[in-house]
Amino acid sequence: MDGELPGDRPCGRSATIEKYTAFAPLYDLLSAEYPVYGAGRERLVELLGFRTGDQVLDIGCGTGMNFPLVQDRVGPGGIIVGVDRSAQMLAQARRRAVRHGWENVILIQADATAFSAEQISVEVTRDGGRPFSEVTLATYALSLMQQWENAWETMQQLTVTRGRLGVLDMQRPTGPSALLTPLARTACWLGGADIDAHPWKALERDSADVRSASARGGHLQVRVGSKPR
Numbered sequence: 001m002d003g004e005l006p007g008d009r010p011c012g013r014s015a016t017i018e019k020y021t022a023f024a025p026l027y028d029l030l031s032a033e034y035p036v037y038g039a040g041r042e043r044l045v046e047l048l049g050f051r052t053g054d055q056v057l058d059i060g061c062g063t064g065m066n067f068p069l070v071q072d073r074v075g076p077g078g079i080i081v082g083v084d085r086s087a088q089m090l091a092q093a094r095r096r097a098v099r100h101g102w103e104n105v106i107l108i109q110a111d112a113t114a115f116s117a118e119q120i121s122v123e124v125t126r127d128g129g130r131p132f133s134e135v136t137l138a139t140y141a142l143s144l145m146q147q148w149e150n151a152w153e154t155m156q157q158l159t160v161t162r163g164r165l166g167v168l169d170m171q172r173p174t175g176p177s178a179l180l181t182p183l184a185r186t187a188c189w190l191g192g193a194d195i196d197a198h199p200w201k202a203l204e205r206d207s208a209d210v211r212s213a214s215a216r217g218g219h220l221q222v223r224v225g226s227k228p229r
């Protein structure tokens, strides 16, 4: 039985047919976190420079694999708002939060390409819809969304001026690692991601103070920036 969090709030369109529905309980096990994808997550979190007490928005949060790294940095005085359209992935995120005794996690079921930023903001802040997030991130999520530009727009709207934004996503490996392209393509195909979407380009275009990192032969691309005035 799922543990309930005080912050759980249903919002937006309910999930339709979900690629992640059936595999949600196995996601952490099958996601190749330790050999491959955790490396990008760690780089992103380092570059984002979290501060104690930060309010954080994680778009396409899935099972909450970012949450432990974020919790370590923001502490119990911070807040993590996780948005995902899959109820099953959110159920796993909720289990994680309950298991760790985190009471500062708010989970919202919504389609990140279609929800209204104001609606999410009202849900979180209860005071009329203003940007609330000091750090907004999307990890291995935007490339799954056909209209990821909409999600990126909303990420920016929900971020305070000078707040930090981060995108971690995948591309074809480069250099000698290009030999591994078939493997990378298969991994993206299995996960429903478009390996050629390159959503971090929107962050490069729209943000100030952009910093970059990559890992695993260029397969993992990290971009961090701040929301300009």
Ligand SMILES: C[S@@+](CC[C@H](N)C(=O)[O-])C[C@H]1O[C@@H](n2cnc3c(N)ncnc32)[C@H](O)[C@@H]1O
Pocket: 020, 059, 060, 061, 062, 063, 064, 065, 066, 083, 084, 085, 086, 089, 110, 111, 112, 113, 138, 139, 140, 141, 144, 145, 191
């Ligand atoms: C590959 S998983 C990544 C999960 C997590 N961010 C991580 O780093 O492990 C992609 C997640 O994006 C979610 N997702 C896909 N399209 C979405 C959308 N339009 N709105 C919200 N979440 C979406 C999926 O349900 C899934 O949980």
